[in-house]
Amino acid sequence: MKLAYWMYAGPAHIGTLRIASSFKNVHAIMHAPLGDDYFNVMRSMLSRERNFTPVTTSVVDRNVLARGSQEKVIDNITRKDTEEAPDLIVLTPTCTSSILQEDLQNFVERAQLDAQGDVMLADVNHYRVNELQAADRTLQQIVQYYLAKAQKKGELPGDKTEQPSVNIIGMTTLGFHNNHDATELKRLMAELGIQVNQVMPEGASVKNLKNLTRAWFNLVPYREIGPLTAQYLQSEFDMPYVDITPMGIIDTARCIRAIQKVLNQQGASADYEQYIDNQTQFVSQAAWFSRSIDCQNLTGKRAVVFGDSTHAAAITKILAREMGIKVVLAGSYCKYDTDWFTQEVGEYCDEVLISEDHGAIADKIAQLEPAAIFGTQMERHVGKRLDIPCGVIAAPIHVQNFPVGYRPFLGYEGANQVVDLIYNSFTLGMEDHLLEIFGGHDTKEVITKTVSAESDLSWSKDGLAELNKIPGFVRGKVKRNTEKFARDRGFSEITAEVLYAAKEAVGA
Numbered sequence: 001m002k003l004a005y006w007m008y009a010g011p012a013h014i015g016t017l018r019i020a021s022s023f024k025n026v027h028a029i030m031h032a033p034l035g036d037d038y039f040n041v042m043r044s045m046l047s048r049e050r051n052f053t054p055v056t057t058s059v060v061d062r063n064v065l066a067r068g069s070q071e072k073v074i075d076n077i078t079r080k081d082t083e084e085a086p087d088l089i090v091l092t093p094t095c096t097s098s099i100l101q102e103d104l105q106n107f108v109e110r111a112q113l114d115a116q117g118d119v120m121l122a123d124v125n126h127y128r129v130n131e132l133q134a135a136d137r138t139l140q141q142i143v144q145y146y147l148a149k150a151q152k153k154g155e156l157p158g159d160k161t162e163q164p165s166v167n168i169i170g171m172t173t174l175g176f177h178n179n180h181d182a183t184e185l186k187r188l189m190a191e192l193g194i195q196v197n198q199v200m201p202e203g204a205s206v207k208n209l210k211n212l213t214r215a216w217f218n219l220v221p222y223r224e225i226g227p228l229t230a231q232y233l234q235s236e237f238d239m240p241y242v243d244i245t246p247m248g249i250i251d252t253a254r255c256i257r258a259i260q261k262v263l264n265q266q267g268a269s270a271d272y273e274q275y276i277d278n279q280t281q282f283v284s285q286a287a288w289f290s291r292s293i294d295c296q297n298l299t300g301k302r303a304v305v306f307g308d309s310t311h312a313a314a315i316t317k318i319l320a321r322e323m324g325i326k327v328v329l330a331g332s333y334c335k336y337d338t339d340w341f342t343q344e345v346g347e348y349c350d351e352v353l354i355s356e357d358h359g360a361i362a363d364k365i366a367q368l369e370p371a372a373i374f375g376t377q378m379e380r381h382v383g384k385r386l387d388i389p390c391g392v393i394a395a396p397i398h399v400q401n402f403p404v405g406y407r408p409f410l411g412y413e414g415a416n417q418v419v420d421l422i423y424n425s426f427t428l429g430m431e432d433h434l435l436e437i438f439g440g441h442d443t444k445e446v447i448t449k450t451v452s453a454e455s456d457l458s459w460s461k462d463g464l465a466e467l468n469k470i471p472g473f474v475r476g477k478v479k480r481n482t483e484k485f486a487r488d489r490g491f492s493e494i495t496a497e498v499l500y501a502a503k504e505a506v507g508a
Helices: 012-022 039-046 062-067 070-084 095-099 104-112 131-153 178-191 206-214 227-237 249-265 273-283 285-289 309-322 335-348 358-368 377-386 411-425 429-437 461-468 472-488 496-505
Strands: 026-032 056-059 088-092 118-121 165-171 195-201 217-219 302-307 326-332 352-354 372-375 390-392
Touching: 012 026, 012 039, 012 088, 012 131, 012 195, 026 070, 070 088, 070 104, 088 104, 088 131, 104 118, 118 131, 131 195, 131 206, 131 227, 165 178, 178 195, 178 411, 195 206, 206 227, 217 227, 217 249, 249 273, 249 309, 249 411, 273 285, 285 411, 302 309, 302 358, 309 326, 309 335, 309 372, 309 411, 326 335, 326 358, 335 352, 352 358, 358 377, 372 377, 372 411, 377 390, 390 411, 461 472, 461 496, 472 496
Parallel strands: 026 056, 026 088, 088 118, 165 195, 165 217, 302 326, 302 372, 326 352, 372 390
Antiparallel strands: none
16 A cells, blocks of 8 residues: 555665666666556656666567476577676566566576576565565675675785775765766765775776775765675675765764774774864864854754655754754654664654654654755755645655756765755745745645644635745744644634634634
């Protein structure tokens, strides 16, 4: 039933397809019915990539249901192997293939006999995990496959790079600002004198995965994709990793200090304190802005934050620690990461909400009436209905969140971009007064029945006329209070008289 509404994280096969299509010259074949093959459309519409390998669908139709799909799947694998000459073909199961209880691993082994490239099955449980969990698992599986293959052939390097180096793990296609974050992290590593050994999976080649172990450490900037791979590399090859997201001034410094510690434990003489101090005191615009009068104008304003684990936790801490903004609610749809998220944000917000129900989140926002929302595109739509501004900080996202210009969220330049996003997401009183004076507001007044559109409340013509006379910067709040007043008293229509009575009831 969730598919009939909004899903914050998609089904498991989308995560597997994101990983496979992020690598260079890797082809994914999805065993699914028509209707599950929207990944190509979604990617081509959103990501604005110049080149990408489309995903092939091995269609489950009535003939497959009658005779079985073994030969069809094997034929599709060998055909794409001949046509595209990929380094790797990933067979992606779906809920449908799981229902049919087909032995896809056997299909892969049969196809590998004739294929020139490698063939593997994405081994994820499509009933128990979502898009993000499946992506994390698929990446770890591909890395493990190629390192084991290199070990077997005696091709695994036994040495480290001469200079300190890093693997940056977790950058994928359709990731929120991932390509910009990758560029910023490369620049940050260069300024710290650290070579970038590999960035993966986005733009990486599976042929080079055997060289992952040459790096001194791994950097995992996102909670959603990369931790399983880093944990595998640590347990099997004794590679340390840093998993502090360098978002905001404070956590970027924390991340750099963690890197410094990891390098020095391996015999380097890294000292980044002067670099951190220089960036914080003299270079970063975000650090300067936090002390400016503009930021002080935001002190005490109320905000709601909702998104994935990484971005929602980071933005909550930036708002509370670096900008003095009161976070009345911080939430995440990553239910499997509840303990970590709660521990990260608990001391920086009034309330924590872990939920996949967008309606419950919308209703909570309506109750709290924050000055701004920082969430996904779904919260942005909620904000529009409630006349509350919203800055988008995490997936699910639209094409507008794949900017052509440079917009990282990580590192010191990312801190500048986040500050701009936060500041510009608040509507200041004088700005709204000027918009009223010069007619800058959109005159199309949207009246919603409730946040979840489940009430029979409506506004009469005279009620709307009176509502539109109220200054814009408080109109949304008056509207919500009036609707609550009417709902509590059983009114089905809000007239001018009901609006007057509501104002008197709250002492307005």
